[in-house]
Amino acid sequence: MRDFVSARARAIPPSGIRRFFDIAQTMEDVISLGVGEPDFCTPWNVCEAGIYSIEQGSTAYTSNKGTPQLRGAISRYLDARFDLRYDPEDEIIVTCGVSEAADIAIRAVVDPGDEVLVAEPCYVSYSPCVMLAGGVPVPVPCTAQDEFRVTADALLERITPRTKALVINFPNNPTGGVLRRSDCEAIADVVVDHDLLLISDEVYAELTYDGRHVAPATIPELWERTVTLNGFSKAFAMTGWRIGYLCAPPEIAAAALKIHQYVALCAPVMGQVAAYEALRNGEEEKNAMVREYRLRRNLLVDGLNAIGLACHLPKGAFYAFPSVEGTGMSDLEFAEALLREQHVAVVPGSVLGGPGHVRCAYAVSREQLKTALARMEEFVNGLKY
Amino acid sequence: MDDTDRLLLRLLEENCHTPVQDLAVMAELDEQEVRERIRRLEETGVIRTYAAVVDWERAGDGNVAAVIELKVSPERDFGYDRIAERIARFRQVRSLRLMTGVYDLQLLVIGKNMHEIARFVAEQIAPMDRIRETATHIIMKSYKENGSMLAEREEVERLPYSF
Numbered sequence: 354m355r356d357f358v359s360a361r362a363r364a365i366p367p368s369g370i371r372r373f374f375d376i377a378q379t380m381e382d383v384i385s386l387g388v389g390e391p392d393f394c395t396p397w398n399v400c401e402a403g404i405y406s407i408e409q410g411s412t413a414y415t416s417n418k419g420t421p422q423l424r425g426a427i428s429r430y431l432d433a434r435f436d437l438r439y440d441p442e443d444e445i446i447v448t449c450g451v452s453e454a455a456d457i458a459i460r461a462v463v464d465p466g467d468e469v470l471v472a473e474p475c476y477v478s479y480s481p482c483v484m485l486a487g488g489v490p491v492p493v494p495c496t497a498q499d500e501f502r503v504t505a506d507a508l509l510e511r512i513t514p515r516t517k518a519l520v521i522n523f524p525n526n527p528t529g530g531v532l533r534r535s536d537c538e539a540i541a542d543v544v545v546d547h548d549l550l551l552i553s554d555e556v557y558a559e560l561t562y563d564g565r566h567v568a569p570a571t572i573p574e575l576w577e578r579t580v581t582l583n584g585f586s587k588a589f590a591m592t593g594w595r596i597g598y599l600c601a602p603p604e605i606a607a608a609a610l611k612i613h614q615y616v617a618l619c620a621p622v623m624g625q626v627a628a629y630e631a632l633r634n635g636e637e638e639k640n641a642m643v644r645e646y647r648l649r650r651n652l653l654v655d656g657l658n659a660i661g662l663a664c665h666l667p668k669g670a671f672y673a674f675p676s677v678e679g680t681g682m683s684d685l686e687f688a689e690a691l692l693r694e695q696h697v698a699v700v701p702g703s704v705l706g707g708p709g710h711v712r713c714a715y716a717v718s719r720e721q722l723k724t725a726l727a728r729m730e731e732f733v734n735g736l737k738y
Numbered sequence: 739m740d741d742t743d744r745l746l747l748r749l750l751e752e753n754c755h756t757p758v759q760d761l762a763v764m765a766e767l768d769e770q771e772v773r774e775r776i777r778r779l780e781e782t783g784v785i786r787t788y789a790a791v792v793d794w795e796r797a798g799d800g801n802v803a804a805v806i807e808l809k810v811s812p813e814r815d816f817g818y819d820r821i822a823e824r825i826a827r828f829r830q831v832r833s834l835r836l837m838t839g840v841y842d843l844q845l846l847v848i849g850k851n852m853h854e855i856a857r858f859v860a861e862q863i864a865p866m867d868r869i870r871e872t873a874t875h876i877i878m879k880s881y882k883e884n885g886s887m888l889a890e891r892e893e894v895e896r897l898p899y900s901f
Contacts, residue, residue, distance in 0.1 A: 373898075
């Protein structure tokens, strides 16, 4: 029999943490700082809206783009919150999470052979999506010295005549780095000079602790060449509802919509109803969660630095990204030994394009954070003898 | 009183054993300032006391709790304050509030059993001057206290790793 698996599917590397899963499975008392989702439950008024929609029998397909109510609410929210202007009629598509939005955005613009710059470290899906579209992902490193921001120099070094787009993800998973307006302007110069498209995943935008999130598409010359991705998972603790959205100039949105209608048809209706409620009445609960993340961030970063795992203060998202280089171990060795010996799960940075670091999510209770820190201290102290 | 004070109050209300060092880290202050602020909050009576929240049922103590509504005739010059002050002094009265609506004072009363609560109401509260009417409601089950759900719920399984 032939090997039916396509060359493109084969080219995607397997998950870098499969074996960590297997080890964790054998343990009872793992404290996981390895998660990429809030520990909070979805605010109850939002759940009620979802339940009510099912009770009402609202269980059918919606418009491909998403319900007009939700698109309208997203448009008003983006304007009020981030000064972003998108027309709900032909510039916003509701998707099955930001994962789908990233996929259809990339497939809407990438032709075989196109090079796509991907600012790393970052969420794991962008490069595989580029490869599935036949493109070539080109990693652009963001370093601790630059507070993990993407710099014009790093971009310029990797641009070739085949470069078509740049994917960025700020506030950043896994580093917690954010972009200031001046950073966005520097990116804008490069993107405009080289006639590139910017794909900006801003799913952590609400989790910005110092100052306000700057959306790249608010730089005037960037709007027409930016696809803005966002969603409800992180801000409103709604990961399992799978509701994200893509915003883009009409031509790009129309192309993405064609792909969306064949791969997903539409995002789940009950999720869309719940997301609408989150935008209408979710502000206070969201703010309470953001305040709590900030307290945890302070505890975790202080604790990591006290242990000797050098960690900059992340200004966004819910991750700390300490260096483990001082331990003499690679991030993979560190993460595995820490899990085996102290039952604390962290994500090795190299699976996210950031070797030498580990990602510690503070999406766990303060109590658990303190316990995890105590275990990590014991682990690191044990290494010194 | 500023937002930082309010943050410290919220953290202490949640757990008054939180070490000063942790409070300082979370509130982005130095420890000296945290001590100073807490001292001020204590002195001005904003912090009344440091107390444990106890689940007496779990402690094996079969106490009975009741909400008691009182209709009260207010006094000239004092309104409800003097009578409320007297009622509040009973050990059995855990909380006491003046309400809008069809009755005036609302008491939360704890007793060893129904009999004790009945006697307390009949012998101590009902005969007081100015008490016109009482209504006693025994609490059958608590679902949420002080912002915390009481029922043990199964932990929602989350994957140990996700990106």
